[in-house]
Amino acid sequence: MSLPRLMVAAPASGHGKTTVATGLMAALARAGHTVSGHKVGPDYIDPGYHALATGRPGRNLDPHLVGEERLVPLLLHGAAGADVAVIEGVMGLYDGQIGGDGFASTAHVAAVTRTPVVLVVDISSASRTIAATIHGLCTWAPDPSQPPVDVVGVILNKAGSARHADEVVRSIGEMVPVLGILQRDDGIEAPSRHLGLVPAGERADAAVALDRLAGQIAERVDLERVVRLASGAPGLAGVPWSPSEALGFDTLVPRCATGDRPRIAVAGGRAFTFRYAETVELLRAAGAVVVELDPLTDTRLPDGTTGLYLGGGFPEMHAAELGANERLRRDLRTAIARGLPTVAECAGLLYLCESVRGPDGPAVPMVGAIDATAEMAPRLTLSYRTATAPTDNLLARAHEQVTGHEYHRTRLTRATTGDAAWLMPDRAGVATHSLHASYLHTHWAGHPQLAARFVAAAAAYAGPDLRHHGDKDAGPGLVDLAVNVFDGPRPTWLDRALADSLAEVDAYPDAAEAERAVARRHGREPADVLATAGAAEAFTLLARLEQWQHPVVVHPQFTEPEVALRTAGHTPGQLVLRHGDGFRLDPDDVPDDADLVVIGNPTNPTGVRHPAPVIRDLARPGRLVVVDEAFLDDDVETLAGSRLPGIVVLRSLTKIWSIPGIRAGYVLAEPEVVRALRDLQTPWSVSAPAIAALVATSSDDAQHEARRRAAELERRRRHLEDGLRELGIETVPSTAPYVLARTGEGSREALRDKGFAVRRADTFPGLGDEWVRISARRKAVTDDLLGALRSTHPVLRKPVGIRRSGATVTSLSHTER
Template identity: 55%
Template sequence: MRLPRVLVAAPASGHGKTTLATGLMAALARRGLEVSGHKVGPDYIDPGYHALATGRPGRNLDPHLTGESLVPPLLLHGARGADVAVLEGVMGLFDGQIGGAGFASTAHVARLTRTPVVLVVDVSHASRSIGAVVHGMADFQPDLTLAGVVLNKAGSPRHAAEAAKAVESTGVPVLGVLHRDDGVSAPSRHLGLVPAAERGTGVAALEPLAERVSEHVDLDAVLELAATAPDLADKPWDPAAHVRLAGGCAPGVDAPTGTDTPVVAVAAGRAFTFRYAETTELLEAAGCAVVPFDPAHDPELPPGTRGLYLGGGFPEVHAAALAANARLRAELRQAVLDGLPTVAECAGLLYLCRGVDGHPMVGALDAEARMTPRLSLAYRRPVLASDQLLGAAGTPATAHEFHRTTVTPVHGDRAAWRVDGTPAGFAGPTLSASYLHVHWAGHPGHAQRFADAVRAGDVRATDGLPGAVRAGTSHPGTASAGAPDVPSPEPVPDVPPVPDVPLADPLRHHGDVEAAEGLLDLAVNVSRLPRPDWLEDALHAGVAASTSYPDARAAHAAVARRHARDRSEVLVTAGAAEAFFLVARARPWRRPVVVHPQFTEPDVALRAAGHQVEHVLCRPGDGFALDPERVPEDADLVVLGNPTNPTGRLHSAAVLRSLVRPGRVVVVDEAFMDFVPDEPQTLTSQRVPGLIVLRSLTKLWSIPGIRVGYVVGDAAVLAELADQQAPWSVSAPALAAVVATTGTTAVTEQEHRARRAVRERRVLVDGLAELGVAVAESAAPFVLAGLGHGTHAWLRAHGVAVRRADTFPGLDDGWARIAVREPAASRHLLTKLRTKS
């Protein structure tokens, strides 16, 4: 069969495969071509972006999951009627199963499908060396056709020209150059990219991406390369050839008629976005009607439901919405216990448990699920552990596992699978629930057994639940007979309101006064993780050393090493608050400016020193971005945060450097920069005249009572601050904390904590989005949310403290700042908000 096609690959993950592949699909579709998108490997998320770009289902090509022989037929099946197919690779070009000599790699699929490869290479950290990378990639596997290269993240035309010249010297043509553009990147989730179904701006983002690729990549050259792909001798995969309309394994089941089409309810919506298109096609070929439903919002199962398929997704992210839909959870629990044929993979497994991180779920399985920091990611070769819904004990399969949760216990009385000899999952005659994802095109017997059970369930039906069939009694191993009833959404407690905190001076208002005893504290931005042992030891040593006056020399030296500064460019302070007061008293400022919304302490310090303060307001409609042109040219002091409290806005280092002027001091408060992985926009190591950077150690390291931070920057400005500092203002325990938290062990731990904060923030942000709450994009351990007027006080009356935002210049009572906490705390808040709405 004739199929023009190209495969987008890269030397490693992170080079821009998804950006280029999706951009190519969208750009070619804009030309009026019918484009088919395919993803190498088991990934569900990238195909969602492909579907947005092409208007066709995204497809997966995975030799492990389906076997080598099915890869070309599945490609041809997915590309029926297409003018061109674009395949996106996985990881690095030659990276496959560990120990498998490249099995299931991008190169393996390119060879199986005889598809020319277009390599996308991130050139942001190299130029001429890119030629060596391409040369090695082209020569490493002789039976692979490396047909072209696209350079990504070029810094300038000169940089791009140098890299392109080096690549073309290898004989591989450069098809295009993409320059740095953060506007087309997809946001990350704890398992990878955010699914396209969860991005409200997903479709809108495709237009500038298609425009960018059309402008900077030679699409005609790409189509010419695609046309060189040889014809494939295989026939397209046909689901009807792999299943029967009626199953012989279920006695009494007759062939379906036009009016006898059992419904299989398939979980969909934002919480359940992972399933292979071929799963639906196999079930339909077996005579079932596949009907999606949204477990977060639909009040009941689709009418006539006789089978249930719960695929993958992120129920842990959307737990509050799933928990609030108690009516559907109750129906599902009873249906599953009554024998409704049910397949649950990964997210579906979690949803069937009693709860996820304390939020009630369906309760059909006597198990609890919770988030963990550990990622389980692997190909598996399991066997069915017992006779169950999907087959007989000992039946082998190929699968993959991809999650950051754990379920306790790991298996029921009757396990679903044995993975490397270890039982896992929950099973019964009408149930299979586990973490394993199986591509049913590679194992069509699963679809057949499930379809047969669905039809047999119709025969066994004894009464009609609306939307579900009771199919006999519950079976051993399906669930615990004593599983608790599913509770209704938590009612708003009928308790006297907790009085709001009076505002004596809005600029002096602080979140700690809102965190009254008995309230869930989402008002204070201090990490609740336990302090590391090495920090505890340092604090104790500092207390022991308090018999002498504090000696700050070691702390200054430690900070200087941490940020590659000279000792004269460092000043240790009793937190950022002291630093602001030192700045306020350092000079007779003529026109001090504070960029707001922002931490109000600079205003307080400047006002106490007798200065009149001018504000520059960043607007919500601009995402609280700073326009440097709005800062008065004659301002001699400019103060702003990065990331900013309370918006969480992370300004670019280039924008902040542009504020520097002769005779002006720019103060950047980086009190929360240590919560930003890799700190890409920090200015702590940049020597710029007139620029100083404030850092705080109290939030990340859970030591607000110690009061410690430091300032780095222009040595002349720091000398002026030091002249205002009281002797021994920083205590011995605080100085010991500085030394401990700036060492190499601390830097590693900081990165770990920062990445954990990103994951936990995503749970909160996605949950708020599920409720329709506007949230400012944040890089901090808090988010600014548009909860609506009066909600801050309502939450306080119902047991939750958030930071009121009307004390920040530029904001009103409709906004509140919410601290990022562990997922259970965020979901408690989300459940409360749902009861209010």
């Protein structure tokens, strides 16, 4: 194939390759040519300037990253439709991978692509010696069996005066054509910092500076001769690279459960300027819809996002702005905790850490999805890598090797826990089935299977099934440890009250008697009580109570409040408690502007009980704090017994009294809140049996029975916890009639095969498939379960040992109470 092209090279870094190459691209484009810009090596910054100059994506040609055999196909692909391709070299002409005998050097890529070379030489500190330098570059052949590179011209840079330039030109003579001379004050250098040039995307003046540079190049360089030399480049054997063919198929459009194509949000903007053009092309070829996300300005993930790609950039330089975008940080933390497939390279890794400390100033909070912190390092890390995946994860398979590069001047000050993304010298990063975060940059054109796996994971992602209930895990022939309903017989007096209530079904129900009984039971006024058709109705009423501006639900917990909020048209936030912190609530983690906060106590499914003073600390003017006390059967740490400003307590009779078929519950709140909720309530929503149950279970005898049942459940739970610990299974210390256990990925299915149903935990925000919730049953039933675990646990996958979430904020639906 015919492709006019030139390689811009130099004796060493600092001679002006980027300035001249970018200026040539801009000048040729402004002269009416369609120009394709390319860069030898892994660098991201220079292609950003190339893109600005040409109006086309800047592209990289690197044999280490993509393989020597892909250089010509990628060049032809990137230059499709262009009149001329300008390729900027890297370092000195013959400088490549250390120890690689010039592998991945400018000369290597020029030889493989048969591209003529134009030298850019800084002559500011010499005159006639320049001719010797050029002669050496033109004639030296590292491999005697191969001819030297084809140097077809030279551009002299930083001439001190006309006399100085004339001296250099005379010494060069007829050795090689001099295509142009730039004076010392002609060059326009982009500002630099700890990683080199400041990216074009971060410079407001970049376009203006480029126009000036293009004008100077057009004035001082013979563009017509440049084009003639480029047109003399030999034809190329090969076909253009195709992303779909690289993936191994012509068309593949995976569909999500909704029938839509997966939507992958790709970070951009000033803080995330680094990614290879082929990355997005591969994602689209694999069937994804790619949408851009600017972490500096966007406050939410794009609607329908099923995957997230955080590439390279300079988050440390924009740490204050990134940290100030608190809502997006919470949104991302929540989504990643829920298993959103996420790829984070270098800058993306830093952004997902708990904090980043820039060159100057204090540490700034970041997303907090990874339990590590980052700061500036004393020296630059810049190296090619060949890395191996230690285990199966989102992108790679165990023992799979990839090529990549590191380019950063930061370090993690606290290492991540869990499986490393790649086995490299510092092992910085972490990988799971849904997250891949590392310092390593990879070029997916060299490893297209990474893109295919990412898109497949994004297509499969649906987030937690927020309407999942424990009864869906149970089934015929299975021992039920999934549903949290007391499995003993109901008291005779309760059954009698329920039966008697049927005699009243010929009249509309009146819940006033039930509300008076509940008020007596808690020492409250009847005006403080609203009877409801279970907690589900209460959540629906609360969601409709106000036009909430920033509702927040604390997780992991029952997710019905999120269903209610979403149904009412709100976008609830999430505060996902950390496993590393024992799933305990820090009131300071609740956003100051949250006007509705919903929390379970004890929290479902962790069983963690929050002290009453901690919850009271959440109350403040303009905020309603809703406490779901569904499992607070012993009344320890309850807030039900007194009227507290801004505090709403919900109770349900379902679990302790074994009546899930009768939706009976109530709200305890300030009278004005109760009145407002009552105004929203559908008339007669609380049935006669539910009213009878509320009255019967509010008596003194009923409370004595409730305490007896709570004590029985505590004994059962302790027996279950002791047995799990003996098996070496991690548990979360619980005060509820269930235990959250880390039995390992796939354990739920293994137990089901043995006849036991346990509650899946991956539908709870902040938890994954390695966790299950087990209800406390009679000793004999628990012993049978422990025996099944004893026989299956050794073959189960080991539990994942990383923190999967941080304190956060976004949205959800219905799980088991």
